[in-house]
Amino acid sequence: MAGYADHVRRYLSPLLGHLLLAEVAVAHVEEMFQVITREHQAAGRRLSAATLDRIRATLRAALNAALRAGLVEENPASLVALPPTRRPRAVVWTAARVQHWRKTGERPAVAVWTAAQTAQFLDAIVPYRLYAVYHVIALRGLRGEAAGLRWCDLDLEEGTAVICRQLQRRDGRLTVGPPKTAHSTHVIALDRTTIAALRAHRSRQQAEAAAHGEGYRDSGYVFTNLNGDPVALGRLTHVFQKLIAEHDVPPIRLHDLRHGAATMALAAGVQLKVVQEMLGHSSIVLTADTYTSVLPEVAHPAAEQTATHLLRAAGMVPGTTRRRGRALARRQHPTWGHTRTGLVRRRATSRRPALAGPRPRARPPGRLRSDAAVSAA
Template sequence: MDPAARTAAEWLRLWLDSRTGLRPRTRVGYAEHIDRYLTPYLGGVVLEELTPGLVRQAFEQIASCTTSSGERLSPTTVQRVRATLRAALNTAVSERLLPSNPARGLHLEPAVGARPVVWTDQAVAEWTHGGERPAVAVWTVAQTRAFLDFVSGHRLYALFHLMVMTGLRRGEAVGVRWEDIDLVKGTVRIARQLQTGRGGLVELAPKSAASRRMVALDHTTTGVLRRHQWHQQKEAQARGQEWNPRGFVFTGVRGGPLAPERLSRLFRKLNTESGLPPVRLHDLRHGVATLALAAGVELKVVQAMLGHASIVLTADTYASVLPEVAREAAERTAWLVLRDAGRVRRCAQARRGRRGVDPARAHPGPISAAPCLR
């Protein structure tokens, strides 16, 4: 077939098939962008006839698409679709099928990253009375404790406990093996993750160099993992199998590895049954960061714990804090500014009194016993 006669849809599929090194989730995302958005609005155009105008018209239509839940596509999703198209057309340019990339200069509505919203009493009340659910929401300390209490009898309680306390990604959590955990030193090594590929579950390296990390465990979490290990050994014996000391820490009922998507479905079910406001499984990770910062943990330490490549990402994502922490910060700021206000007021009153100025107009700060500075 003449390369110049290929349609955009044919090229996009050929391009995706040639990307053999993609991670499974990345491939699924590209395929969804191509099948759901790019092919319907650009697929019939001959590749060499693609122009910036046609691309712009297509994205005006894509931006008005709705999701399965009836919501309009977010600017972030539209940006990602454009990134897929640009990558595919960059390859076409490098192979001399196009003189330039017609998607390069496309301007879209900027994507605004969603920041975690804490499920305060006010947020819960607004959501209960028909308000919108936040895109990213985290539980308060009391809500987090209530969830752990609710799932305390579940066979995978240790998994949820570990995610709540360490902020592991779901693929990292289900990919942990017993050889990665040191129950004496209290550490867990993140050396792999599980993802669902075309042929089933696959083991992959962590998503970045920063994601390959050693996470410290508190004494309670270490004890929870010890009990989980004991129960796992009993389960293996009940199945007539020998427990594998190098196997996965968290498994299905029959001893096989857990798929990340299956874990997410289980979490949604437990979240609903608990009666707590809804959060995603990944939001437990956001909650860990928020609670750690609330506990006074330094931002750099939180970055290392979560495996972020940049501290800027950590700071930008977790700018929101728990209300009680914000109030404490406000009180500390007020104390810093006003702690000597009484002393300053008395000195100002004395000076104004000598000049005939009404001392009642001085700043009404707290009274201090400190002497005036001369």
């Protein structure tokens, strides 16, 4: 809701507010986007296709309401052509990519750490007073809701947390609002390490309150400043970037910790539906399409399985450049032989046992014994 209000205040009212509702046409909307683009370019500010698309979505929602009320005959915002939006896919900071970044400074738009890099970072920042917030985001995939957590939302005995609010800075002050979507209000499970981190954080917070004295404000929030006021998400983002620079790990955004949480969960074998619930997504398609980068340890078995399937089809021995021999195929076919009872199937073997001795010659069926053999009998 705050994003919609911001679009109305910054773009829609100044550029379309002089028109009557029924006068708004496609040409007016196209001109509005041209003005927005020119203003950003003149100020040297980046304007993505996704931002333009979100502004159009705000206008389109308002005009759809007018359309349902019979105030307009069409929705011009739906007819405006904008540049296609391409959601950047998260890539993993592999060793080769880290080496390239250190050499050239080039970094992906969206990147996630490996499990080892995440563990290295968390281990390095344990002494920091707000360590627990980064631990929670990295393991449970929270976003702005992390700043909105209150102690009454946590049940450390049962290991659960209710995600029901977020803090955002508007007009220079913190405001409380609901999570991003209706489905974002959900309950998440807390693992033992996260519970331990939160218990240690609560003890530290109580010690800070006692040291601060009467001026301490008990806001009830989990993550606070030294005076007890809730800490803003922007502050957490700023500190996160400083910690990254101090501990010499590949750069990522704070929100990328959320991407990494989903990726590591999938690498650990967690089902996609469970990851969807952990992130608070309304659709499993959104989870699969947006937050699931493939870690090397997940991709390697898939690559090996594909190669093995192809090599078997080509008659190759997996893991080598040797072709399968034909002896195996010959051994799998039965042979035929003569016995006293006639023609029978014999099981084929590659070689006779060493102690079997010479095989007796089979007498053709119907052949009579010699006279000497008859008299001997």
